[in-house]
Amino acid sequence: MASNEEMTTYKNLDAAPELDQRTLNQMAWRSCFLQASFNYERMQAAGWLYSILPGLEKIHTDKDDLATSMTHNMEFFNIHPFLVTFAMGLILSMEQKKVDIPTIRAVRVSLMGPLGGIGDALFWMTLVPITAGICSNMAISGNVFGPILFLVIFNIVQFVLRFGLMNWSYKMGMSALDYLMEHMAAFTRAASILGVFVVGCLTVTMGGTQINAVIPNGTTQAYVAHTATVPTDDVKGFEVISKADDGTTLSGMVDATGNPLVTADADGNKVAAGAVDLGNGMSEVTYFTTTTNPVTIDVATILDSICPKLVPLSIVMLLFYLFSKKNFTPMKGIALVLVIGILGAGPFGLWPSIWG
Amino acid sequence: MQYSIIQVILVFVVTFIAAIDQFSFLESLYQPLVMGMVIGLILGDLTTGLIVGGTYQLMTIGNMPIGGAQPPNAVVGGIMATVLAISLGLEPNIAVATAIPFSLLGQYGVTLIFTLMSPLMSKADQFSADANPQGIERINYLSMTLLGLIFGAVVTLFFIGGATMGDAVVKAIPTWLSDGLSAAGGMMRFVGFAILLKFMMNRDMWGFYFMGFGLALIVSGISTLATPALLILALIGFGIAYWDYQQQTKLKGAAIDSDGGEEDGI
Numbered sequence: 001m002a003s004n005e006e007m008t009t010y011k012n013l014d015a016a017p018e019l020d021q022r023t024l025n026q027m028a029w030r031s032c033f034l035q036a037s038f039n040y041e042r043m044q045a046a047g048w049l050y051s052i053l054p055g056l057e058k059i060h061t062d063k064d065d066l067a068t069s070m071t072h073n074m075e076f077f078n079i080h081p082f083l084v085t086f087a088m089g090l091i092l093s094m095e096q097k098k099v100d101i102p103t104i105r106a107v108r109v110s111l112m113g114p115l116g117g118i119g120d121a122l123f124w125m126t127l128v129p130i131t132a133g134i135c136s137n138m139a140i141s142g143n144v145f146g147p148i149l150f151l152v153i154f155n156i157v158q159f160v161l162r163f164g165l166m167n168w169s170y171k172m173g174m175s176a177l178d179y180l181m182e183h184m185a186a187f188t189r190a191a192s193i194l195g196v197f198v199v200g201c202l203t204v205t206m207g208g209t210q211i212n213a214v215i216p217n218g219t220t221q222a223y224v225a226h227t228a229t230v231p232t233d234d235v236k237g238f239e240v241i242s243k244a245d246d247g248t249t250l251s252g253m254v255d256a257t258g259n260p261l262v263t264a265d266a267d268g269n270k271v272a273a274g275a276v277d278l279g280n281g282m283s284e285v286t287y288f289t290t291t292t293n294p295v296t297i298d299v300a301t302i303l304d305s306i307c308p309k310l311v312p313l314s315i316v317m318l319l320f321y322l323f324s325k326k327n328f329t330p331m332k333g334i335a336l337v338l339v340i341g342i343l344g345a346g347p348f349g350l351w352p353s354i355w356g
Numbered sequence: 357m358q359y360s361i362i363q364v365i366l367v368f369v370v371t372f373i374a375a376i377d378q379f380s381f382l383e384s385l386y387q388p389l390v391m392g393m394v395i396g397l398i399l400g401d402l403t404t405g406l407i408v409g410g411t412y413q414l415m416t417i418g419n420m421p422i423g424g425a426q427p428p429n430a431v432v433g434g435i436m437a438t439v440l441a442i443s444l445g446l447e448p449n450i451a452v453a454t455a456i457p458f459s460l461l462g463q464y465g466v467t468l469i470f471t472l473m474s475p476l477m478s479k480a481d482q483f484s485a486d487a488n489p490q491g492i493e494r495i496n497y498l499s500m501t502l503l504g505l506i507f508g509a510v511v512t513l514f515f516i517g518g519a520t521m522g523d524a525v526v527k528a529i530p531t532w533l534s535d536g537l538s539a540a541g542g543m544m545r546f547v548g549f550a551i552l553l554k555f556m557m558n559r560d561m562w563g564f565y566f567m568g569f570g571l572a573l574i575v576s577g578i579s580t581l582a583t584p585a586l587l588i589l590a591l592i593g594f595g596i597a598y599w600d601y602q603q604q605t606k607l608k609g610a611a612i613d614s615d616g617g618e619e620d621g622i
Contacts, residue, residue, distance in 0.1 A: 035379035037480075037499035039473035040544035046480045047380070050496045053489045063487045070484035070492070074477070075555070076548025081383065102556070109552055110597075114590035120583060132413050136389055139410030140448075142403050146410060147393040154384040186604035190597040196561045197593035199549055200568025204576055205586060209542050308573050315543055319550035320557070331478045333547040338471075341540025345532040353532060355539040 007068045013098045016059040019170070026054050027092075028166040031085050041334055043078035051084070055092045072101050078206075079112055080119025082158055085166035087111040093173025097181065106191035113198040127157060207312025211344075212356020215297040223263040223288035225271045232283040235275045241287065251289040261288050300356070315340075359399070359443075359515075366398045367435070367515050368508045374431045375507030376500045388412035388434025395438040404448075408441045409434060411448045412455070429462025432511055439515055458514060464534060465510065469503060471541040568593060 034047040049070060056073070060066040079087055087108065094104045131153045138146030180187045230238070240252040247256040253273040255261055261273040275285045303310045315337075322328035322336075345353045374386040384390070389409045396405015412434045436458040441451035476495060483491030553565070571592055575585045 032382070033380045033496060033500070036376075036496040037473060037476065038379055038470060039477065040470045040541045041474035041547050042477045042480075043545065043548065045548075046477065046492060046495055046499075049480070049484070049492050053492060057489060067485055067487035070487060070489075071481065072555075074481055074484045076545070076552050078545075081379075105552075105555060109556065110590075110593070113586045113593065116586050118587060132387065132389060136410035136413040139389055139392065139406040139413075142406055144393065144402065144406060146406065147387075147390045150387070150389055151382075151384055155382055158383070183601070183605045186601050189604060190601035192556055192561060193564045193600055194590075194593045194597040196553070196556050196564045197568035197596065198590065199552055199556070200565040200570075201572040201586065201589045201593070203546075203549060203569055204572035205589075206545055209539065209546075308577075309569070312546060313569065315546045316549050316553070319546055320553050323550050324554045324557075329478070330481070330547055330551060331475060333550065334474050334544060337543045337547060338537075338540045341538075341543060342533075342536035344539055345536030347532055347536065348530075349532060353535050355535050 008102055009100045010060070010062075010065045010068060010098045012060075012062045012065055015098060016061075016096045018174070019055055019058060019092065019096065023054050023058055024089075024166055024170060025163065027051055027088060028085050028163045030054070031081075031088060031162055031166070034079075034081050034084050041330065042074065042076050044081075044084075045074050045077045048077045048079075048084070048088075049073045052088055052092060052095075055088075056095060059092070059096050068101065069095060072105055073108075075105065077108065077112070078116070080115050080123075082123055082161055083115045083119045083165065085162050086115065086169045089166050089169030089171075090173040093170050093177055096174075097177050099177070099181070100184070100188065103184070103188040103191055106188065106195035109195035110191060110198055113201060127154065203312050203316055204309045207309050207316075209311045209315065210356070211299050211303060211311055211354050213299045213352070213354040215299065217295045217297050219292045219294050221290050221292050223261060224291050225263060225265065225273070225286055225288055227284060227286050229278070229282050229284050232275075232277055232281055235283050235285055238275070238285045238287045241289075249288075251287065253285065253287045263288060299354075363398055364512060364515065367395065367439075368512045370394055370398065371431070371435060371511040372504035372508040374435070375504045378429075378431050379503075380500060386431050386434075388416060388430055388437070391431070391434040392438045395435055396442065399439070399442045401442045404442050405438050408438045408448045408451055412437050412452050415452060428456065428459035429466055430459065431507060432462030432465075432514075433459025435511055436514055443518075461510075462507070464529070464538075465506065467538050467541050469506065471537055471544065473499060474544050474547075564593075564596065567596070 030051040030053075034044050034051055036050065037046040038044060052073065053070075056066060056069050060069050073091075090111070091104060091108055094107060131150050135146040135150035138149070140146075238252060239254050240249055242250045242252070243256070244250055249255050249261060253260060253275070263271050265271050271286070273286050273288050275283045277283050307313075319328075319333050319336075323330075323333065328336075341355075344355055370391070374391055377383060378386040389412075392405045392407075392409015392412065393402065394405070396402045396409070399405070412430070416430050416433075433452075433455045437448075437451045437455035440446055440454050441448055444451075446454060476499070480492060480495050483495070557565070568589065572585070572589055575581055575588055581588060
């Protein structure tokens with residue numbers, strides 16, 4: 001473990017008495033406020049702790065143990081808000097059996113992965129589109145029961161899930177733990193593997209930071225072909241319209257030695273300059289002009305060609321180094337990230353934003 | 357159209373509740389479908405409220421907070437669309453479009469609040485270290501109140517100030533500040549990740565972190581797997597962890613029986 005002061009076991013290792021139904025219900029109700037203090041650093045951590053507090057207070061009668069438990073439950077947490085009670089039940093069963101803290105943490109982190117995807121699929125992609133779709137059409141035709149029906153259906157599903165999952169997962173946790181605790185060390189290790197694996201996945205799926213800077217890298221010059229129909233007598237005037245100091249033709253039909261200019265069009269086909277006599281005293285001339293194209297280096301493309309999500313990975317690694325080796329506090333980490341964000345955006349327009 | 361002080365207060369109260377409800381509580385009251393009806397009732401035109409709310413709701417269906425992303429804010433958008441439709445007599449579709457700058461402003465406000473709320477967490481850490489449940493409760497209640505007050509005040513100002521105000525406010529914020537804050541907001545989760553890693557990581561575990569990182573890159577590169585991505589990844593991770601568990605229990609037990617001992621892998 002990286003930190004010296006960190007507790008890995010509770011002082012009182014006797015399993016606490018089972019939580020009563022009233023406490024479980026109280027916590028299921030509190031889980032509605034999981035995102036009360038949502039923020040970008042810990043996300044739902046403080047709301048999570050708020051939700052499980054009634055249980056923790058019953059389980060940890062020793063004040064030091066309560067402090068230890070509250071502290072590790074204040075770590076980063078983010079889960080689907082409607083399925084959170086599933087995680088609550090499991091974690092509370094582990095807290096109650098006084099499982100060692102790295103194991104509880106590993107299970108809590110592991111739960112962040114799968115439940116998010118299931119919850120999104122269940123709520124935002126199925127329940128809400130269907131019920132809100134039907135109910136919106138009722139409302140548009142002036143039916144006041146549209147919104148009411150939506151509220152009733154949505155909340156029945158929500159509360160059945162919240163209370164049902166809470167009870168089910170708590171009881172499941174209690175029975176599964178008896179078996180798992182026979183091989184506690186192996187279980188802790190397996191849970192940690194899954195936890196670390198999930199953090200690796202989250203670095204990709206939740207890491208949206210990208211450096212979108214475009215660096216100018218000089219210019220290229222290219223001929224662009226134009227055609228015009230002019231009196232044959234005027235064709236001579238199109239041979240060299242303008243030239244650079246070294247004699248290179250900037251626009252016209254022939255180069256410095258008198259040979260026709262050749263270029264390629266957008267499709268890569270060869271285009272030669274020259275004049276075609278149309279026979280009626282007019283000629284169709286194909287002459288070139290020079291355009292200057294800026295060349296840019298797209299930093300995002302280069303970074304992605306090395307490895308996508310390189311920026312999120314680098315920042316996580318940097319912060320990990322600062323937290324574990326330099327004793328950075330979370331507060332300092334946040335300040336650092338704020339400074340990087342503002343500096344990168346080019347404060348007061350001093351330089352272009354790198355965030356794109 | 358002039359509104360009475362009671363209507364202004366009611367709009368404030370409704371916005372206060374909706375702002376909290378968009379993340380906590382029932383997480384359904386805030387939907388434009390419901391807000392349209394409520395605001396319609398307050399402003400005395402229920403039918404228009406229902407129609408605008410329904411129209412706005414249909415627009416947001418493709419714009420859900422999937423994977424924790426912040427879509428244009430439906431609370432500010434839904435309420436303002438209804439207000440504009442009733443006070444200016446706009447067509448529902450036009451009212452919904454006119455409300456979009458407001459919803460973007462609401463989205464920006466949410467990003468700002470989520471960013472500025474982060475330092476509050478060190479206070480929560482302190483309450484935890486002191487085993488002070490009341491402190492944690494107060495932080496949550498305080499955060500909700502702040503969110504409600506900010507939203508309530510802003511929407512009430514727009515309600516009084518009218519349609520031009522949304523654009524004006526959006527333009528008054530320097531781009532570098534909003535860009536910088538939202539970039540910082542996007543990076544703050546890395547602080548949380550790094551702290552988790554600090555606690556969970558030891559020499560044996562780095563491989564599993566990078567394995568998760570690599571597999572997530574592959575799965576998230578496949579657009580058809582966007583929604584179940586994390587579930588698929590969790591299945592793979594579970595497979596690896598379960599295999600390791602078997603190695604450490606049954607198989608190791610067998611190894612000990614045969615050659616009489618092996619280093620514990622923890």
